[in-house]
Amino acid sequence: MEQGPDSVYITQMAVPNHKASTSRIKAGLLVGLLLYLGSNTAFSQARQPLMERFESNAPQIGELLPDIAIHDDLGNLVNIRELANENYKVLVLGCLT
Amino acid sequence: MKLDYQPKGVEFFYIYKPLAHPEYNNYVSPFTIQERLMHIMEAKRRLGSSITWLADTMDNKYHQAMGQTPNSELVVDPDGVVVARRAWSSPSELRKDLERFVGPVDNPTKVSDLDLPQQPPIGTVAKGIVERVERPDGSLPMMIEPIMETSRTPFYAKLRAEGTPELYQTGRGTMYIGFHLDPLYRVHWNNEAPALQYEITAAEGVTISPAKGTGAHPEEKADADPREFLLEVDVDKPGQDFNLMVKYYACDDALTFCVPVKQEYQVTLARDTSHDWSITTNADGTINRRRRPGQGRPRPLNQND
Numbered sequence: 411m412e413q414g415p416d417s418v419y420i421t422q423m424a425v426p427n428h429k430a431s432t433s434r435i436k437a438g439l440l441v442g443l444l445l446y447l448g449s450n451t452a453f454s455q456a457r458q459p460l461m462e463r464f465e466s467n468a469p470q471i472g473e474l475l476p477d478i479a480i481h482d483d484l485g486n487l488v489n490i491r492e493l494a495n496e497n498y499k500v501l502v503l504g505c506l507t
Numbered sequence: 508m509k510l511d512y513q514p515k516g517v518e519f520f521y522i523y524k525p526l527a528h529p530e531y532n533n534y535v536s537p538f539t540i541q542e543r544l545m546h547i548m549e550a551k552r553r554l555g556s557s558i559t560w561l562a563d564t565m566d567n568k569y570h571q572a573m574g575q576t577p578n579s580e581l582v583v584d585p586d587g588v589v590v591a592r593r594a595w596s597s598p599s600e601l602r603k604d605l606e607r608f609v610g611p612v613d614n615p616t617k618v619s620d621l622d623l624p625q626q627p628p629i630g631t632v633a634k635g636i637v638e639r640v641e642r643p644d645g646s647l648p649m650m651i652e653p654i655m656e657t658s659r660t661p662f663y664a665k666l667r668a669e670g671t672p673e674l675y676q677t678g679r680g681t682m683y684i685g686f687h688l689d690p691l692y693r694v695h696w697n698n699e700a701p702a703l704q705y706e707i708t709a710a711e712g713v714t715i716s717p718a719k720g721t722g723a724h725p726e727e728k729a730d731a732d733p734r735e736f737l738l739e740v741d742v743d744k745p746g747q748d749f750n751l752m753v754k755y756y757a758c759d760d761a762l763t764f765c766v767p768v769k770q771e772y773q774v775t776l777a778r779d780t781s782h783d784w785s786i787t788t789n790a791d792g793t794i795n796r797r798r799r800p801g802q803g804r805p806r807p808l809n810q811n812d
């Protein structure tokens with residue numbers, strides 16, 4: 411997995427301007443820390459291996475289909491749970507690319 | 508698989524999701540549910556499959572529920588309970604599942620037994636006229652939002668924006684923007700009209716250079732190559748937005764219209780996790796593979812017929 415320069419941003423935030431007051435330095439560090447955590451969390455989520463994402467998000471065996479709406483091929487919205495009838499079903503995600 | 512198990516009552520569904528690899532075979536991501544349904548029509552045409560298609564909503568709820576995986580597969584029992592699941596669709600594993608839950612079939616159908624009328628991608632006016640821009644290694648899609656109310660026409664040319672991981676993490680780096688004609692609209696650039704122009708408007712603290720640009724303007728009267736640019740970005744914090752306006756002229760391949768188009772986007776300097784890396788298709792149909800983060804190759808739609 412690619413390792414970005416995650417520490418650089420907070421390091422730059424931590425380098426004080428010699429004219430800045432102590433309180434502003436602390437505020438800057440806090441903002442930098444929050445931004446670092448936020449951006450790193452989002453970026454880490456994007457990089458999280460595919461299998462991990464599937465394991466932690468997809469319904470487990472024994473659970474119902476998620477309670478969400480999708481479109482039929484005419485564009486009508488239907489709750490995916492409404493697909494349930496007396497048959498087994500296979501659902502595969504896909505696209506043109 | 509469908510041929511074997513549909514007579515036993517099993518129903519098969521493809522659920523159309525965001526493009527895993529934009530630009531592969533020149534397809535670009537749809538902006539509206541109507542365009543996603545056009546993609547489904549195109550998938551039916553290309554694959555010749557008779558499997559029922561469903562479409563994820565444009566906020567990609569099902570795709571997110573599956574962990575934003577490109578080709579995951581669920582087997583669901585008559586009560587709607589998941590009885591088998593996998594991150595990558597696997598015909599051989601699926602067959603084992605169905606044999607277990609529904610029963611085996613005599614003489615299972617093989618792919619070679621199928622005679623699906625597969626079609627090539629949509630052809631369009633000559634490509635390979637305008638030289639492609641080389642994106643930085645590791646570029647990944649950026650979040651964009653077309654501002655639909657700014658346009659009275661479809662987004663015939665669609666913005667694709669990409670940034671390097673460095674840009675997403677630090678706010679400094681190179682950004683790619685490209686305006687790609689959507690092949691499903693069967694349009695081309697009218698080079699007898701003024702060239703495509705873009706203009707970026709950004710808040711203080713966001714520096715993007717160059718903020719304005721004009722696309723290639725070849726001598727050929729028409730072409731369908733993307734109009735592409737590399738820009739340098741410097742922002743005081745990552746994840747900020749800017750507005751991008753584009754003007755161009757588009758003509759349909761049947762030569763029934765040539766119209767001026769002006770459209771706008773809101774672009775966020777953050778990774779779009781619903782799409783993976785783009786795969787550039789050259790004019791001769793070959794693939795231009797760039798070094799990119801992660802491993803893996805694009806998987807075409809799995810044929811479960």
